[in-house]
Amino acid sequence: MSNPSAPSPINRREFIGRCTRAGIYVAAAGSIGIGFHQADAPRPQMDAATSMLQLPDYSVPAMPGKICIAHGADRATTVRQAFEALGGMKALVRPGERVLIKVNAAFASPPTLGATSHPELVAAVVRLCLEAGADRVIVTDNPINDPASCFALTGIRAAAQKSGADVIIPRDTLFEPMTVDGGRLIRNWPVMVGPLDGVDRVIGMAPVKDHHRSGASMTLKNWYGLLGGRRNIFHQDVHTLIQELALMIRPTAVVLDGTQTMMKNGPTGGSLSDLNPTGTMIVSTDPVAADAAGAALLGRTIADLPFIGKAEQTGAGTADYRSLQFKEIQTG
Amino acid sequence: MQTAFQKQPGHAETRISIIILAVLVVVAGWVYLRQYHTNPAVVALRPESQIFASSADITPAAVVDTTGSDLIPFSPPEHFGPDTLYEKINGRADLYLSSGYISLNAQRFTLQSAAGNWIEVFAYDMGTPENAFSVYSMQRRDAATSDRSLPDAYRTENALFMVHGQFYLELIGTNADDMLNEAMGTLARRFAESHAGASKAKAPGQDLFPTQDLDTTTRQLITANAFGYEMLDHIYTAQYLIDGTRLTVFVSDRQTPEAASALADNFSQTLITFGATAVDIKPPVANASVLQFFDTYEIIFSHGPYVAGVHEAVDLNHAKIMAKRLAEHLKQ
Numbered sequence: 001m002s003n004p005s006a007p008s009p010i011n012r013r014e015f016i017g018r019c020t021r022a023g024i025y026v027a028a029a030g031s032i033g034i035g036f037h038q039a040d041a042p043r044p045q046m047d048a049a050t051s052m053l054q055l056p057d058y059s060v061p062a063m064p065g066k067i068c069i070a071h072g073a074d075r076a077t078t079v080r081q082a083f084e085a086l087g088g089m090k091a092l093v094r095p096g097e098r099v100l101i102k103v104n105a106a107f108a109s110p111p112t113l114g115a116t117s118h119p120e121l122v123a124a125v126v127r128l129c130l131e132a133g134a135d136r137v138i139v140t141d142n143p144i145n146d147p148a149s150c151f152a153l154t155g156i157r158a159a160a161q162k163s164g165a166d167v168i169i170p171r172d173t174l175f176e177p178m179t180v181d182g183g184r185l186i187r188n189w190p191v192m193v194g195p196l197d198g199v200d201r202v203i204g205m206a207p208v209k210d211h212h213r214s215g216a217s218m219t220l221k222n223w224y225g226l227l228g229g230r231r232n233i234f235h236q237d238v239h240t241l242i243q244e245l246a247l248m249i250r251p252t253a254v255v256l257d258g259t260q261t262m263m264k265n266g267p268t269g270g271s272l273s274d275l276n277p278t279g280t281m282i283v284s285t286d287p288v289a290a291d292a293a294g295a296a297l298l299g300r301t302i303a304d305l306p307f308i309g310k311a312e313q314t315g316a317g318t319a320d321y322r323s324l325q326f327k328e329i330q331t332g
Numbered sequence: 333m334q335t336a337f338q339k340q341p342g343h344a345e346t347r348i349s350i351i352i353l354a355v356l357v358v359v360a361g362w363v364y365l366r367q368y369h370t371n372p373a374v375v376a377l378r379p380e381s382q383i384f385a386s387s388a389d390i391t392p393a394a395v396v397d398t399t400g401s402d403l404i405p406f407s408p409p410e411h412f413g414p415d416t417l418y419e420k421i422n423g424r425a426d427l428y429l430s431s432g433y434i435s436l437n438a439q440r441f442t443l444q445s446a447a448g449n450w451i452e453v454f455a456y457d458m459g460t461p462e463n464a465f466s467v468y469s470m471q472r473r474d475a476a477t478s479d480r481s482l483p484d485a486y487r488t489e490n491a492l493f494m495v496h497g498q499f500y501l502e503l504i505g506t507n508a509d510d511m512l513n514e515a516m517g518t519l520a521r522r523f524a525e526s527h528a529g530a531s532k533a534k535a536p537g538q539d540l541f542p543t544q545d546l547d548t549t550t551r552q553l554i555t556a557n558a559f560g561y562e563m564l565d566h567i568y569t570a571q572y573l574i575d576g577t578r579l580t581v582f583v584s585d586r587q588t589p590e591a592a593s594a595l596a597d598n599f600s601q602t603l604i605t606f607g608a609t610a611v612d613i614k615p616p617v618a619n620a621s622v623l624q625f626f627d628t629y630e631i632i633f634s635h636g637p638y639v640a641g642v643h644e645a646v647d648l649n650h651a652k653i654m655a656k657r658l659a660e661h662l663k664q
Contacts, residue, residue: 036363106422110450110506112490144422149407213423232418235426265471268421270504271488273475 054181055193057250058202059285060092065317065324067284069293072331075259076124078281082255083128085327086283092252095133097200101125101165102251104206104222105141105156107268108149114260114275115268116150117205119159121257125205126163137165140195141225168195175228182314183244185237190228191248201252204287208258208278208294210266214238215305216298217267218291219254220246220316243310246287250316256282256290258297288317289324395439395453396519397526403515406440406450427470428456431555432463441519446511453519454502461497462536462553462566468495469552478549482520486549492516496524537568540583540638542661545572558582559643563598569643574650581658583640592634596621599639600632616652617659631655635662 010018068085070078083089093099103117111118122139129137139160143150147169151157157167168174174194180186196202206222213235214221223245224231234241258280262269269275278297284290288311292302302308302319312319341349395409410420413435418425420436428436434457442450458464465484472486472493479485485494489508494501503519505512537553550571558564559582567584586592600621604610608625615622620633620641629648632641633655640658645651 032360036367112507113504144419211423212426217423232422232425235418235423238423265424265473267423270502271473271491272508273473273488 055196055249058200058252059250060201060252063087063091063285065286065289066326067282067286067289067293067321067324068327068329070281070283070329070331071279072281073259073277073279074331075118075121075257075281077331078259079121079124079255079283080128081329081331082281082283085329086253086285089128089132092203092285093129093132093134093201096135097133098136098138098198099129099134099201099203099252100138100140100195100199101129101160101203101205102222102225103139103141103156103160104217104225105147105150105154106144106225108143108145108153109268110153111155112272113269114207114262115209115266116154117156117207118257118259119155121205121255121259122156122165123159123163125203125255126160126165129203130164134201138168138195138199139165140168140170140192142170142192142228143225170228178248180244180248182247185234185241186227186244186248192226192228202249204251204254206254206256207260207262208256208297209262209269210264210274210298212266214242214307216291216295216300218294219256219287220291220307220311222254223249239307239310242307243314246311246316247314251287253283253285254287254290256284256294258282258294261297263298284321284324286317286321286324288312288319289321292319293321395437395455396441396523398441398519398522401515401518401522402443402445403441403451403518404444406442409437409439412436412438428458428467431467432459433457434459441515443511443515446509449506449509449512451506451512451516451519452504453523454504455523456500456502458498458500461495463555464495464498464500465536466553466555468493468500470554472549472552476549479517479520481517482524485520487513487516492520494520494524497528499523499527537583540568540585540662541570541581542657544657545574547571547573547578561599561602563595563602572654574653577647577650579645579650579654580643581641581654582643583638583658583662585637586634586639587637589634589636592637592639595639596632596634596641603630611648613648616655620655620659622648622652633659635659638662 066086068082070082072078101122103122105116107115109115126137126139139156151167151169160167170192174192175190176193177188178186178191178193179188204219204222206217206219209217211217211221220242258278260275261278262274263276265271265274280297282290282293288308291308295302295305295308308319311317318324393409394405398404412420414429414433417428417433417436420438437455438453440450440452456467458467473488476486476488479487479492482494485492490505492503501520501523503516505516537551541551547570552569554567554569556565558567567582569580569582572579572581586595600623603623603625608623608630611622611624611629613622616631617633620631623630628644628646629651630641630643631651640662642651642654
């Protein structure tokens, strides 16, 4: 009598059939995996000498957390007095040092439209650096439009050279692939590090502008101009990108020009009616603080600009700018 | 001789197998979705992305023929397609790309009698008059005055903005110089004449709104997410001034009465889901929904292929008047 609970016997044919079916399933699963494989994907190039390039920390250790908000209509006056309130440029730049000023020369626009660093401001900051004893001052940016046109039509080139600075126009040989430690986007990406060679201090300079993607373009976003390649793809995740820019570089100071604020239609603007004469110059050793203060000029809050909070998380600074050594002055 | 028996899986084995299969399905689903979010750096490092296209293709023809005028080209003409538009206008490219953008031709012109100042002409080919009107109307500056010499144009201090058939034009001057402003008009008219004639250009949607109390400068075409609702695309809006109260009116051609009726119902139901309540009055228009949403009123109806209504009105009586006028106009 057969036991109804005993397993039914399997013959050789069934065994081979089951093995064959199992093999087909395994092959199919493996094929799907191979289908996702991209043969022409870039190979990891984790060469420690180039890929994990670490930019020096350009901040002055003895000068943490200072910010000055200067009110006035004349850029040369407000920026000079703002630096004086922080202890003077001589507290940031030592005699014999080399200084790089990273301007915003993104577009071949006239200075009247507020889309780029104003040449009067560039000249003023160059002069301040040279007065403090800087051995050399470099002005540079990797613009969106044709570089030569941008530096010419914005007036930045003429102003920088007239005040004693060297202007470096980007070219391919100035870029090296770089990976930001802890970054997800800036990995093996061309970065314009050439002008930074031998530089002791870095000052970022940007106008306060509305930006269609990020909400605002100020000092934190200004470092976008060190990136090469088809960087427009980063607009898909622009707040994270700005966060990684804050990880990438620690400047000596930043100058945020809110003399005329581009309230709408940024970052290019175009109409004078896009501008608001907010008459404010913000100078700080903390770019997060500078941008937090600048947000108000656009009528925005820190919550409206997620990149500020993200940059703060990296330790690049604090959005609570009033917690720093804070000064607010009215210039004549 | 021992006989092989087909082992029947036990309950525990079955449950474990199901769990493992479920995990594999989740992993497969995640991989499938993740394929649509490739790290932009990966895309950028693909071989085809390493070929940097020139920032602009030079076209031999000037954007505007200035023969016989005081205007001369100040820079060569530039041409930008969808892939290179960001190289000219950076973050603002998204607005155009999502509105049917085809190409941009740009060029600077200067006056022989006024060197140092220039006008940059941006001629966007948006593919259709509706697309062109959409980007024109959505970027309209507040401090603008209509230019009566052109079918659909307005000016600010230093700029002229125009829509002509499928083209959206921006003419940006370096400053608010009178001679430059006059020259802008010349450039705009010459462009219109060379592109199918100015008399044929008529902004789309113009006939959808009754003219009584209409502020013609406020007509706008919102191509997507009108009023923040994903279902509302291709919505024309305009503002009216009744007894000092400003009202926003909207109309959209949905092609069929069924589609219009369905959209009207859908929009009404959505507002109710978000907390709107029906107002207990006789509707000003047959089958209209009259809703109160916080402290404003919404009237929504369909007529033939059109869905229309009054949006966020602060005064119910004015909203009813406007809804009646709109319905009467659409019947004509």
